[in-house]
Amino acid sequence: MAKLSQDTRIALIGGGKMGEAIMGGWIASDEAPASVLSAANFIVANPGLPRREYLERTYGVACVEQATDIDAADIVVLAVKPQVMMGMLETIANEARFGECLFVSIAAGMTTERLLGALPPGAHLVRTMPNTPLLVGAGATTVCGSSSASVEDVELVRALFSCLGAAFVIEEADMDATGAISGSGPAYVAAMIEALTAAGAREGLSADLAERLAVQTVYGTAELIRKTGQTPEQTRLAVCSPGGSTLAALAAMGEAGLSRAYEAGVAAAVQRSKELGAC
Numbered sequence: 001m002a003k004l005s006q007d008t009r010i011a012l013i014g015g016g017k018m019g020e021a022i023m024g025g026w027i028a029s030d031e032a033p034a035s036v037l038s039a040a041n042f043i044v045a046n047p048g049l050p051r052r053e054y055l056e057r058t059y060g061v062a063c064v065e066q067a068t069d070i071d072a073a074d075i076v077v078l079a080v081k082p083q084v085m086m087g088m089l090e091t092i093a094n095e096a097r098f099g100e101c102l103f104v105s106i107a108a109g110m111t112t113e114r115l116l117g118a119l120p121p122g123a124h125l126v127r128t129m130p131n132t133p134l135l136v137g138a139g140a141t142t143v144c145g146s147s148s149a150s151v152e153d154v155e156l157v158r159a160l161f162s163c164l165g166a167a168f169v170i171e172e173a174d175m176d177a178t179g180a181i182s183g184s185g186p187a188y189v190a191a192m193i194e195a196l197t198a199a200g201a202r203e204g205l206s207a208d209l210a211e212r213l214a215v216q217t218v219y220g221t222a223e224l225i226r227k228t229g230q231t232p233e234q235t236r237l238a239v240c241s242p243g244g245s246t247l248a249a250l251a252a253m254g255e256a257g258l259s260r261a262y263e264a265g266v267a268a269a270v271q272r273s274k275e276l277g278a279c
């Protein structure tokens with residue numbers, strides 16, 4: 001599957017948060033290769049009726065209850081939770097119509113070896129780890145091939161996700177670590193915004209103002225680093241006046257274990273991904 005066309009059939013198995021974000025982004029994208037796609041290219045398998053009705057109403061896509069109801073597909077996006085993946089794959093493992101498909105997994109932790117063992121023989125598989133900011137075209141997705149994927153398969157998937165932000169081809173051995181940085185990262189950043197907001201409120205600011213300042217500061221700092229090409233270290237040092245308030249803050253945060261907290265958090269996410277991969 002090297003190229004997309006207006007006739008490419010894309011099946012999404014799991015029409016939840018990530019599935020919706022990916023499909024909605026591809027339908028809306030004006031960027032190649034997703035620019036050829038419209039609602040007519042998609043079919044979504046999702047067990048919950050209210051969710052199917054919502055997706056039909058919002059995007060005009062066809063929806064079915066389960067994977068076995070999908071009549072044909074060229075690309076199949078596996079967007080169910082790791083805990084239900086193997087059970088779902090069992091239902092389509094012997095369906096010849098999925099034999100030549102390009103499968104794209106977004107599941108945390110599930111290795112290509114494990115998935116390929118459960119997919120129909122002949123299936124091509126590419127594994128990815130996207131993140132929620134792709135909903136606003138600012139995602140970060142890592143992509144790796146499998147023993148059944150061609151260079152063209154990997155490039156097509158990378159190009160499709162780059163329509164939703166940045167996409168990087170990496171080695172599979174690094175997938176869980178990237179999941180712990182960018183996959184889970186939006187939660188860490190949001191938690192930091194919540195913590196800054198609470199700290200600002202303790203200093204007497206209204207929670208609304210503190211939150212708006214924190215959000216704009218996260219956005220502005222990321223843009224500053226991206227647009228100027230300066231390093232995060234340079235960005236940090238530029239704010240730290242000798243003997244000033246920022247150095248006092250960073251010293252107190254260091255003493256409270258900020259770096260250790262990130263190290264421990266990322267290690268815990270990697271460990272949990274490995275456990276999910278064995279579900």
Ligand SMILES: NC(=O)C1=CN([C@@H]2O[C@H](COP(=O)(O)OP(=O)(O)OC[C@H]3O[C@@H](n4cnc5c(N)ncnc54)[C@H](O)[C@@H]3O)[C@@H](O)[C@H]2O)C=CC1
Binds near residue numbers: 014
């Ligand atoms: N939420 C996130 O930030 C990220 C999630 N992921 C991965 O994305 C995948 C989906 O996660 P979310 O969208 O967050 O979960 P979700 O719970 O929002 O969506 C999963 C959907 O799958 C449906 N489903 C359950 N069993 C099914 C079956 N047998 N056939 C078809 N559909 C079925 C559920 O009804 C639900 O709508 C997971 O594997 C997760 O590891 C990857 C990167 C980031």
Ligand SMILES: O=C(O)[C@@H]1CCC=N1
Binds near residue numbers: 179184
């Ligand atoms: O928490 C999770 O398991 C998924 C994977 C990366 C982000 N969310």
